[in-house]
Amino acid sequence: MIDVKHLTKLYGTKTAIADVTFSVEKGEVLAFLGPNGAGKTTTMRILTGALPATSGTARVAGHDCFDQPMEVKRAIGYLPEVPPLYGEMTVNEYLTFVGRIKGVDPAQLPAALDRTLERLSLGDVRGRLIANLSRGYKQRVGLAQAIIHDPPVLVLDEPTSGLDPKQIIEIRELIKELAGSHTIILSTHILPEATAVARRVVIIHEGRIVAEDSQERLSARLRRSEKVSVMVKTPPTDVRERLQALPGVLSVHQDDPQTFLVEAELGHDLREDLGRFVVTSGWGLLELKPVSITLEDVFLRLTQEESDKGEGDRPIVEEVRS
Amino acid sequence: MSPVGAITRKEIRSYFVSPIAYVVAAVFLLLIGLLSYLAVLSVSNRSLQMLRLQGNMPELNVNEMVFRPVFENMAVVMLLVVPILTMRLLAEEKKLKTMELLLTSPVTIADIVLGKFFAAFTIFAGMLALTASGALALVPFAEFRWTPILTAYLGTLLLGGLFLSAGLFASSLTENQIISIMLSFGFLLIIWLFGWAGQLFSDTVLGAILTYLSPIDHFLNMIKGLIETKDLVYFLAGITFSLFLTYRVIESQRWRS
Ligand SMILES: Nc1ncnc2c1ncn2[C@@H]1O[C@H](COP(=O)(O)OP(=O)(O)O)[C@@H](O)[C@H]1O
Ligand SMILES: [Mg+2]
Numbered sequence: 001m002i003d004v005k006h007l008t009k010l011y012g013t014k015t016a017i018a019d020v021t022f023s024v025e026k027g028e029v030l031a032f033l034g035p036n037g038a039g040k041t042t043t044m045r046i047l048t049g050a051l052p053a054t055s056g057t058a059r060v061a062g063h064d065c066f067d068q069p070m071e072v073k074r075a076i077g078y079l080p081e082v083p084p085l086y087g088e089m090t091v092n093e094y095l096t097f098v099g100r101i102k103g104v105d106p107a108q109l110p111a112a113l114d115r116t117l118e119r120l121s122l123g124d125v126r127g128r129l130i131a132n133l134s135r136g137y138k139q140r141v142g143l144a145q146a147i148i149h150d151p152p153v154l155v156l157d158e159p160t161s162g163l164d165p166k167q168i169i170e171i172r173e174l175i176k177e178l179a180g181s182h183t184i185i186l187s188t189h190i191l192p193e194a195t196a197v198a199r200r201v202v203i204i205h206e207g208r209i210v211a212e213d214s215q216e217r218l219s220a221r222l223r224r225s226e227k228v229s230v231m232v233k234t235p236p237t238d239v240r241e242r243l244q245a246l247p248g249v250l251s252v253h254q255d256d257p258q259t260f261l262v263e264a265e266l267g268h269d270l271r272e273d274l275g276r277f278v279v280t281s282g283w284g285l286l287e288l289k290p291v292s293i294t295l296e297d298v299f300l301r302l303t304q305e306e307s308d309k310g311e312g313d314r315p316i317v318e319e320v321r322s
Numbered sequence: 323m324s325p326v327g328a329i330t331r332k333e334i335r336s337y338f339v340s341p342i343a344y345v346v347a348a349v350f351l352l353l354i355g356l357l358s359y360l361a362v363l364s365v366s367n368r369s370l371q372m373l374r375l376q377g378n379m380p381e382l383n384v385n386e387m388v389f390r391p392v393f394e395n396m397a398v399v400m401l402l403v404v405p406i407l408t409m410r411l412l413a414e415e416k417k418l419k420t421m422e423l424l425l426t427s428p429v430t431i432a433d434i435v436l437g438k439f440f441a442a443f444t445i446f447a448g449m450l451a452l453t454a455s456g457a458l459a460l461v462p463f464a465e466f467r468w469t470p471i472l473t474a475y476l477g478t479l480l481l482g483g484l485f486l487s488a489g490l491f492a493s494s495l496t497e498n499q500i501i502s503i504m505l506s507f508g509f510l511l512i513i514w515l516f517g518w519a520g521q522l523f524s525d526t527v528l529g530a531i532l533t534y535l536s537p538i539d540h541f542l543n544m545i546k547g548l549i550e551t552k553d554l555v556y557f558l559a560g561i562t563f564s565l566f567l568t569y570r571v572i573e574s575q576r577w578r579s
């Protein structure tokens with residue numbers, strides 16, 4: 001549905017994205033993950049036909065984004081980083097205008113409008129001025145604008161940025177509902193967001209794709225150790241040394257006074273040995289659970305690998321968490 | 323509905339909501355009303371004077387003595403008022419980032435430019451139509467010919483179109499409405515001054531070129547009741563040129579941003 005090959009974009013002499021290649025199958029939800037300035041918006045604007053690439057090709061729904069912009073624009077619903085809203089219009093007036101310029105058949109427009117308002121639960125505010133809506137409602141109107149012409153592909157640029165936690169959950173739920181009937185690519189700089197809504201993740205950093213895979217496979221590929229978290233009631237003072245002495249254990253970290261994170265070699269399941277050891281030592285086993293690697297670990301590791309190679313000396317971690 | 327139609331309708335609505343249309347029309351009509359009143363007053367004073375001195379009522383040419391100065395002054399009022407109609411047209415879309423919506427919709431840049439231009443032109447034509455009430459009010463009291471008045475209205479419409487297209491171009495250059503309106507004033511006053519400069523070098527080729535480039539002579543011809551191809555071509559070419567420049571600016575901004 002979306003096919004991007006060797007896409008490069010320079011702003012003057014500054015490289016915004018370099019040799020970006022990825023594809024999205026019909027019905028898939030893909031998260032485009034990267035810190036600010038990674039090149040997410042640039043890639044999306046090229047996909048929507050708003051911005052020509054310097055080199056490379058992008059195809060959406062079988063049409064070339066540069067040679068057939070009209071077909072591509074008809075096939076895409078786009079929510080930019082800043083939702084493109086006219087404050088002086090009511091929700092109804094705005095969506096009617098968008099429907100008209102998106103080429104919705106005038107006879108079908110009232111039905112399309114009702115369907116869109118219904119899907120995004122905007123019925124109650126349809127007569128209100130957009131300027132007077134809350135930030136969360138404005139974002140929903142932005143989403144409504146993207147789906148009014150029922151496009152097969154949705155491109156959503158940081159759809160939850162600037163929202164409060166409750167609104168973020170609402171918008172994520174809406175995106176999950178839309179996932180059934182649309183192919184979706186969404187960008188985010190928030191790691192849990194990618195896991196919450198997308199099955200597949202493309203990680204972009206300083207204009208280059210550093211990883212592209214399903215969330216599980218990415219984790220597997222990057223996993224170098226098995227981790228188990230163990231919580232005990234009365235740990236002795238030399239607990240770390242004694243755990244460390246167990247066969248196969250690589251390292252032991254103390255998370256809080258009673259919780260320890262034990263790392264073992266890959267393929268070595270520690271749980272049985274560890275459980276028996278804690279119980280026979282009489283420390284009082286409270287909890288024992290495997291720690292699965294999160295996308296957060298994946299991301300940190302990938303971007304660290306990247307900077308280990310000498311590219312970019314800024315800490316990415318802080319940007320990601322901000 | 324065609325994309326141009328959709329954009330035109332949206333802009334016209336916005337003129338009334340904002341409410342630029344009412345304010346501009348009110349100021350414009352007030353000024354034209356005052357100018358017309360002063361023109362009529364000065365003519366009647368003069369004829370009363372002649373009546374006293376010569377004892378008879380002179381033949382008055384209302385077209386020459388009333389309508390012509392009113393239309394001439396109207397052009398000056400338009401220099402000041404018309405840029406207000408165009409200042410926000412593109413500047414605001416860029417500032418609010420709604421240009422992104424237009425540029426990612428299946429409409430062409432030409433649709434956007436024409437839609438905006440037609441909206442501003444419709445508002446201007448509406449304002450102008452309201453001034454016709456002044457001419458109609460004179461019908462019971464004076465005799466005059468309608469043809470020069472109609473050609474003068476056509477000339478004013480074309481002059482307005484030229485000003486609006488230059489204003490739209492100015493609006494494409496910036497996100498700031500104040501800068502947009504200042505640029506419009508600049509463009510309009512410069513082409514206006516071409517006419518005066520042309521008179522200074524009236525025997526030279528340069529003078530002839532400057533005079534042709536200024537709207538003044540073309541407009542004055544039409545006020546006199548003359549419709550000539552060279553004047554029509556001037557206005558239509560000027561409007562097309564400005565709209566084309568606007569198109570190119572939007573296109574190049576798309577490439578750079
Ligand atoms: N119009 C522009 N002119 C020059 N540089 C730009 C422009 N837009 C973006 N950039 C640069 O390109 C890079 C990628 O930006 P962007 O695609 O907006 O990243 P993201 O959306 O991931 O935050 C950044 O370094 C940014 O500074
Ligand atoms: Mg961005």
